Amino acid sequence: MEKKTKKIYLLAAILFILSFFLPNASLANGDSYEVSSAVLNIRSEPSNDASLVGQFTKGDKVNAFDEQHGWVQTYYGGEPVWVAKHHLISTGDSSQEAAPAAEETVNEEPAAEPAVNSSGSVTVSADSIYVRSGPSTSDIIISYAYQGDSFDVNAASGDWIEISLGNGETGWIASWLTTDGSSNEEATENTAPTVEAAQTQSSSSGSLSGHTIVIDPGHGGKDPGAIGLNNIYEKDVVTSTADYVVQQLEEAGANVIVTRNGDYFVSLDERARISNSYNTDAFISLHYDSFSAVPVSGVTTYYNSDSDTALASSLNSTLSSTVSLPSRGTQQAGYKVLENTNAPSVLIELGYITNPHDLTVVQTGDYQSSVARAITNGLINHLN
């Protein structure tokens, strides 16, 4: 081969490789989306490990400027930020580049409505949700479903959808944590009557709908919090408990903001700043206690100022009637995170991880789920 021919081959190879990158860049630019999940984390980089910058809520508009591996880049507070694309519904494409047809046809779906497609299936839009034995948050949890899971719909009751679980069993899920399972808009007359009933419901008729709750999982990252027996870290038990709490609050229709969504450090000032940047109805900081005297046991609800006492006593009341550890009541304390938070705020110590009995109990899903139920019901009593 001549030298010249080799050069041409090399040039062709470079162009071929480049061709993989160019169209993607132009596709993402100009797309607009609406947030489909109750909350959507905003991160500094296109990764779940990147630091949390803030959160969008359902119905927020997002303009895409770039796209990488399932993440969409937009702007937040003037800074470039990233959000996970699977929580977004396409609402248009300002450029003439053809977006995939499936996304185009979703455009006319009202994103804020719980949607069930014409074939009577539904897709989970939240990260993970409970499947319950009946259509309310007080029915027992029989299974879990995860984002992207699709189910056939049997019936609807209020804002709840009865689904087939595939093993011959059925269960109920909250419709506001789901989206339309497909992009097919035609033949709505084939929609089952029960499904239409679900569609006409507002997505926000849960008993905490219209309320913004900030959940503050204590510690994280370089700050392990209390270190319990068997080297159990407070931050880890808190994280898992917070997952239950967020889930149940969302099921009750609340708009939930989480100050820490993984194992990373968040300063107390930042936690308060996050809460103060929303129209927050209640700020709840979750912790587990440590104490040198092993026999100490139970749950304590701390508050800082007079404006927090009603929230504190409501939560203390449901905690003492719901969770299996003894209640130690409410106590006034000058915790910085409570002082700096504008909304009514409490800090709950959910048990002593230095006490062998408490430690065994608090690590169970049963206990953490009962904490979530108590907090949800306490907030419902307090806010309604």
Ligand SMILES: [Zn+2]
């Ligand atoms: Zn703590």
